Amino acid sequence: MELDKRFNWTHVEDDIRLYALSLGISFRQIPMDDRRSMHCLPVTAFPTPLHKSAFQLANNLQPSINELIHKISTNHQFLEQTLLKLPDEFVAKLFNIYETVTKEGYAASHQLGIFRSDYMIDEHQNLKQVEVNTISSGLCAMTQQVTKLHRYTLKYYQGLDDDQIDRHIAVNKSLEHTAQSLIDAHLIYSSNASSSAILFVVQEQEANVMDQKMIEWKMKPFVQSFRRSFRELDNGNISLGPNKQLLLTVGNEMKQEISVVYFRAAYSSSCFRYENSWKLRLLIEQSRAIKCPSIQLQLAGFKQFQPLLSDRTIFDRFCCHPNADQLYDTFAKFYTISPSSRDMVAENSSGFVLKSNQEGGGNNVFGEQIVAKLDEMLNQNEKDAHFLM
Amino acid sequence: MELDKRFNWTHVEDDIRLYALSLGISFRQIPMDDRRSMHCLPVTAFPTPLHKSAFQLANNLQPSINELIHKISTNHQFLEQTLLKLPDEFVAKLFNIYETVTKEGYAASHQLGIFRSDYMIDEHQNLKQVEVNTISSGLCAMTQQVTKLHRYTLKYYQGLDDDQIDRHIAVNKSLEHTAQSLIDAHLIYSSNASSSAILFVVQEQEANVMDQKMIEWKMKPFVQSFRRSFRELDNGNISLGPNKQLLLTVGNEMKQEISVVYFRAAYSSSCFRYENSWKLRLLIEQSRAIKCPSIQLQLAGFKQFQPLLSDRTIFDRFCCHPNADQLYDTFAKFYTISPSSRDMVAENSSGFVLKSNQEGGGNNVFGEQIVAKLDEMLNQNEKDAHFLM
Numbered sequence: 202m203e204l205d206k207r208f209n210w211t212h213v214e215d216d217i218r219l220y221a222l223s224l225g226i227s228f229r230q231i232p233m234d235d236r237r238s239m240h241c242l243p244v245t246a247f248p249t250p251l252h253k254s255a256f257q258l259a260n261n262l263q264p265s266i267n268e269l270i271h272k273i274s275t276n277h278q279f280l281e282q283t284l285l286k287l288p289d290e291f292v293a294k295l296f297n298i299y300e301t302v303t304k305e306g307y308a309a310s311h312q313l314g315i316f317r318s319d320y321m322i323d324e325h326q327n328l329k330q331v332e333v334n335t336i337s338s339g340l341c342a343m344t345q346q347v348t349k350l351h352r353y354t355l356k357y358y359q360g361l362d363d364d365q366i367d368r369h370i371a372v373n374k375s376l377e378h379t380a381q382s383l384i385d386a387h388l389i390y391s392s393n394a395s396s397s398a399i400l401f402v403v404q405e406q407e408a409n410v411m412d413q414k415m416i417e418w419k420m421k422p423f424v425q426s427f428r429r430s431f432r433e434l435d436n437g438n439i440s441l442g443p444n445k446q447l448l449l450t451v452g453n454e455m456k457q458e459i460s461v462v463y464f465r466a467a468y469s470s471s472c473f474r475y476e477n478s479w480k481l482r483l484l485i486e487q488s489r490a491i492k493c494p495s496i497q498l499q500l501a502g503f504k505q506f507q508p509l510l511s512d513r514t515i516f517d518r519f520c521c522h523p524n525a526d527q528l529y530d531t532f533a534k535f536y537t538i539s540p541s542s543r544d545m546v547a548e549n550s551s552g553f554v555l556k557s558n559q560e561g562g563g564n565n566v567f568g569e570q571i572v573a574k575l576d577e578m579l580n581q582n583e584k585d586a587h588f589l590m
Numbered sequence: 591m592e593l594d595k596r597f598n599w600t601h602v603e604d605d606i607r608l609y610a611l612s613l614g615i616s617f618r619q620i621p622m623d624d625r626r627s628m629h630c631l632p633v634t635a636f637p638t639p640l641h642k643s644a645f646q647l648a649n650n651l652q653p654s655i656n657e658l659i660h661k662i663s664t665n666h667q668f669l670e671q672t673l674l675k676l677p678d679e680f681v682a683k684l685f686n687i688y689e690t691v692t693k694e695g696y697a698a699s700h701q702l703g704i705f706r707s708d709y710m711i712d713e714h715q716n717l718k719q720v721e722v723n724t725i726s727s728g729l730c731a732m733t734q735q736v737t738k739l740h741r742y743t744l745k746y747y748q749g750l751d752d753d754q755i756d757r758h759i760a761v762n763k764s765l766e767h768t769a770q771s772l773i774d775a776h777l778i779y780s781s782n783a784s785s786s787a788i789l790f791v792v793q794e795q796e797a798n799v800m801d802q803k804m805i806e807w808k809m810k811p812f813v814q815s816f817r818r819s820f821r822e823l824d825n826g827n828i829s830l831g832p833n834k835q836l837l838l839t840v841g842n843e844m845k846q847e848i849s850v851v852y853f854r855a856a857y858s859s860s861c862f863r864y865e866n867s868w869k870l871r872l873l874i875e876q877s878r879a880i881k882c883p884s885i886q887l888q889l890a891g892f893k894q895f896q897p898l899l900s901d902r903t904i905f906d907r908f909c910c911h912p913n914a915d916q917l918y919d920t921f922a923k924f925y926t927i928s929p930s931s932r933d934m935v936a937e938n939s940s941g942f943v944l945k946s947n948q949e950g951g952g953n954n955v956f957g958e959q960i961v962a963k964l965d966e967m968l969n970q971n972e973k974d975a976h977f978l979m
Binding site for chain 1: 614629
């Protein structure tokens with residue numbers, strides 16, 4: 202996009218960054234440098250064009266994706282077959298919790314899923330699903346604020362009027378929707394326990410604290426929430442009541458009943474470094490609090506299901522929506538890790554990505570590094586913790 | 591104020607600080623560490639109680655103060671007598687600009703003053719005026735945001751409902767008023783030059799950039815503004831047009847007519863370190879752009895007038911408002927710097943403050959350090975650049 206000739210980029214960049222910061226588009230540096238400082242998230246100055254039909258398709262597909270995830274999460278056999286064979290201690294420990302609560306009988310009446318389906322756009326403006334996040338799906342608040350930022354930059358640096366902007370920028374209510382879904386879950390839980398509160402399980406040091414805080418603030422007129430790391434939950438600070446209520450110790454030995462547990466941690470092994478984290482994760486799952494997500498929804502989000510679902514026969518077992526074909530078309534092609542797929546990558550390494558099952562990004566391998574990694578994995582028979590697309 | 595027993599201060603402090611940051615209550619560290627970072631301004635978690643009558647009095651007195659400043663600014667003899675005797679190079683240089691433009695004939699049809707009168711409250715809840723700022727009066731945006739912050743903390747950490755908060759917290763529109771006054775000045779200037787813009791003269795590195803940016807953003811639907819330091823204005827980047835229009839070079843040699851110059855720099859000698867600053871300050875004053883403030887309004891704000899106005903005979907020459915008595919009562923007692931006032935301080939140093947004429951804070955001397963400073967000043971005959979209260 203071309204800039205109004207009166208402006209120079211140094212001033213514009215500073216203006217946009219400060220506007221972003223004034224909207225709270227920010228993160229905390231980790232390891233934490235200073236609790237009083239926030240840093241501007243890297244954002245584009247102007248929105249990235251996306252064909253309207255692609256955007257609408259993503260919206261239309263989401264209910265089918267939600268249902269697909271739900272069906273996987275309730276199919277014990279499929280979960281077991283797919284996940285138990287993984288040589289991944291993190292998955293094994295989660296699965297262990299899942300099996301324990303399944304045997305005990307699941308205490309919560311409901312579960313809550315807040316999912317984020319990530320896409321890339323191919324050269325024909327087709328959606329290609331990268332992954333579906335079923336736990337700690339982040340940036341709902343930040344993206345809503347980025348929409349405000351982009352309305353500002355389009356207006357004052359591109360000269361668009363409000364009507365033009367309305368036509369070009371979709372309404373973004375992701376923060377409201379996230380907050381409302383947590384409130385809805387709280388109301389389902391607490392129709393007869395209105396003094397209960399929502400627990401955010403968070404990392405001890407969290408970069409995306411502003412994204413999480415905005416959800417808290419949005420909910421605050423309706424429900425109180427508490428943020429706690431596993432470390433803060435330990436030493437008896439959470440316990441189960443006589444009816445498996447989850448009780449959080451707040452202030453001077455007061456017990457606060459928890460209606461909903463919202464996990465913004467526990468999505469990867471790095472979230473479980475504190476020694477008693479796994480015990481606490483199990484305790485939470487055993488409670489009658491509504492979990493966002495439940496252990497089975499978390500398991501259903503593992504990327505290991507993606508290559509399986511790219512097999513149309515398997516896919517059809519889990520998706521019978523009228524738009525099943527459209528959804529299936531967004532799936533990328535997957536390859537099992539084998540000597541033959543290794544050779545295929547060696548010929549055109551820039552066309553592939555090697556992904557880890559774990560959440561949180563940063564574990565992907567690209568380009569020429571893939572072959573070396575594949576060789577290592579084939580030698581050590583580690584192939585099930587990664588997949589190739 | 592007592593905190594709800596369910597909360598602990600570590601969580602509350604972090605929550606309040608992040609809420610403040612999400613409202614833009616922030617400053618940039620100077621020297622600039624990183625243009626992408628902002629730091630939370632130090633703010634109280636809860637509002638500081640102030641008797642309603644004191645608040646209303648401050649509001650009621652402001653028009654009289656504005657008029658008082660205006661009358662001083664238009665009294666050439668009083669300005670000259672008071673300021674020319676000061677052994678202060680900064681004042682002398684400002685006065686030189688004032689004399690030059692007075693001799694040439696003042697080109698602007700109007701001037702704009704955005705003043706901030708600072709008070710302390712004595713033990714009987716009486717207002718005591720500390721100073722009146724007539725240039726670069728800061729924090730109008732930040733204080734408006736702090737009001738929002740305090741509404742939040744009162745609601746969620748003190749349990750007040752909206753009605754109670756409305757009764758206890760005054761409506762704060764200081765950002766709107768500041769922006770509107772600049773827009774009004776712009777409209778007065780540009781009834782026949784609607785393509786003109788507002789120039790913010792700023793420091794090269796500015797801690798309070800967010801406070802200034804919020805004014806810009808508030809005005810943006812109505813008038814474009816440009817931020818420039820003296821260094822950026824040099825090398826022909828501002829010039830006078832045939833009718834003394836102030837012309838700012840923007841982009842690729844375009845000349846942008848300036849309607850209003852808003853000084854958020856030029857308030858102390860440290861703002862004039864760049865070599866051609868003084869020439870540029872004169873050029874701006876010679877233009878027909880409306881200055882906020884004009885050179886004479888800046889001069890009228892020097893603290894040197896405070897001790898003079900605490901003489902009721904002089905005060906009455908400049909203030910004949912019905913509330914003159916009330917205004918006069920807010921003035922602190924001033925003492926000229928002399929051997930006898932030095933001895934008075936030596937007996938009770940905690941009851942005094944030694945102030946510098948210059949703006950920007952940080953130049954005050956307190957407690958036992960006053961006597962040493964007074965001795966130094968009496969020896970070097972520097973007494974006119976400071977005063978004792």
